[in-house]
Amino acid sequence: MNISLKYGSVYRTLELPDDADVTVMQPRDLPILEDMGRALDDALDHPIGAPRLEDRPRPASVAIAVPDETRPAPLKILLPVLLDRLFRIWPDLDPASVRIVVGGGLHPAPDAAQLARILPDDLRGCTVVSHDALASPMTSFGITSRGTPVEINAAYGEAELKLVIGMIDPHQFQGMTGGAKGVAIGCASKALIQHNHSLMSNPEARVGNILDNPTRLDINEAGRMIGIDLAINVSLNPAKKAVALLAGEPVAVLEAGASFSEKVYGLPLEEPFDIVVASCGGDxxxxxxxxxxKGLNLASQCAAEGGRILLLAACPQGVGDDHYLNYVRQFGSPEEQMREFEELGFRMGAHKAFLFSRTLTRFAVVVDSDMDEKSLAECHLSKGDAQATLDRWLGEFPPERKPRIAVVPSANTTYFYRPAR
Structure with missing residues (x-):
């Protein structure tokens, strides 16, 4: 029995015994939108809970928040359609006053090469701003009821008409991405992100929950304070094909779009598995x-306590965050890191190490990656060839005890729930 899993921009094939007890935890299929450009026009014709762009006065300035390359939003399709519409509605709108703010939260500000990979070639003369959570000028909108300072990139915050393009995906502690998140996290200051993320220890801060999740509600409140006029959100299947595209008031769009993501990525779990083979879902x-x-965290939710998790993650950009790396390499073990985190409390970078450690202290984890063994070891992760690891694990079970194996092809977005009895 062969299984093919995404690894970066390619596929890796693993072989399992023909008589193995294997369950593929595959996201469901929904009909795809064949023409995303037309779907966007239709969504803008009928925005949810918000007036159409055509029914608004001409703004002096426009800001459009978009995600960086860690989110596969189809910007090369959506941005031209949106810009065409803006300039058709307001022919005298100055292109230089239309700012496209590329936000990735605390990720490094996108450079020219990264921008070229995600943005269309023709931006109609609009201004492009790479958000830097540590260095960009900020506009303050006050403090949320949960104590989060709402500080947003000034290129966005000072605009008269505020739009955001984003994706609705399952998120390990904010329930779902989308809505105001592309601004209230993507274009935010370190102080905003850090305080919002400090709420993740609440039991309701979990994947799939957007109703009483404090981290998600905090983002929604921040979005209202910022005054985001219109959210454009797309829900993609694992093949990066759109199954839904919605526009309107950010929370209304989030709630409508989340139902599509739930149908694709939310799977029932009757009994946890001895071995979980997971791919993040590729590039x-x-x-x-x-x-x-994120893939390791969500995959662990279908593993039996003390079970084994094999994660396929190419990681061509290495660790990806210096704050996390400089913090986690101080500790000799995940247990030591967790003790320090619990003593000193939430800090950015430290929180990611805590999320890793929470899994590593409960399961045996091996990562097949392009990263070198030393770099992974600094993050308390074991590097191993996927096939060799799988063969070894299978050999550790006695002949009369076949392990239950889960294969999770899209671990960064697939989540599990216990069906009601």
Missing amino acids: PKDICLYQAQ
Whole structure:
């Protein structure tokens, strides 16, 4: 029995015994949108809970927040359609006053090469801003009811008309991405991101939950304070094909779009598995270790306590975050890191190490990656060839005890729930 899993921009094939007890935890299929450009026009014709662009006065300035390359948003299709519409509605709108703010939260600000990979060639003379959470000028909008300072890139915050293009995907502690997140995290200051993320220890801060999740509700509140006029969100299947495209008021769009992501990525789990073989879902989900952690976290949710997890994550950009790396390499073990984190509390970088450690202290984990063994070891991760690791693990079970094996092809977005009895 062969299984093919995404690894970076290619596929890796693993061989399992023909009589192995294997369950492929595959996201469901939904009909795809054949013409995303037309779908965007239709969504803008009928925005949810918000007036159409055509029914608004001409703004003096426009800001459009878009994600960096760690999110596979189809910007090369969507941005031209949106810009054409803006200039058709307001022919005298100055292109230089239309700012496309590329935000990745605390990721390094995108350079020219990264921008070329995600943005269309013709931006109609609009201004492009690479967000830097540590250095960009910020506009303050006050403090949320949960104490989060709402500080947003000034190129976005000072605009008269505020738009955001994003994706609705399952998120390990914010429930779902999308809505205001592309601004309230993507274009935010370190202080905003750090305080919002400090709420993740709440039990309701979990994948799939957007109703009473404090981290998600905090983002929604920040979005209202910022005054985001319109969110354009797309929900993609694992092949990066759109199954839904919605526009409108950010929370309304999030709630409508989340139902599509739930139908694709939310899977029932009757009984946990002895061995979990997981792929993050390929590029850009495994572009770096910082992103790949999400796949490890979600895959662990279908593993039996003390079970084994094999993660395929190419990580061509290495660790992907210096704050995390400089912090985690101080410790000799995940247990030591967790003790320090619990004593000193939440810090950015440290939180990612905590999320890794929470999995590493409960399961045996091996990562097949382009990263070298030393770099992975600094992050308390064991490097191993996927096939050799799988063969070794299978050989550790007695002949009369066949291990239950789960294969998770899209681990960064697939999540599991216990069906109601």
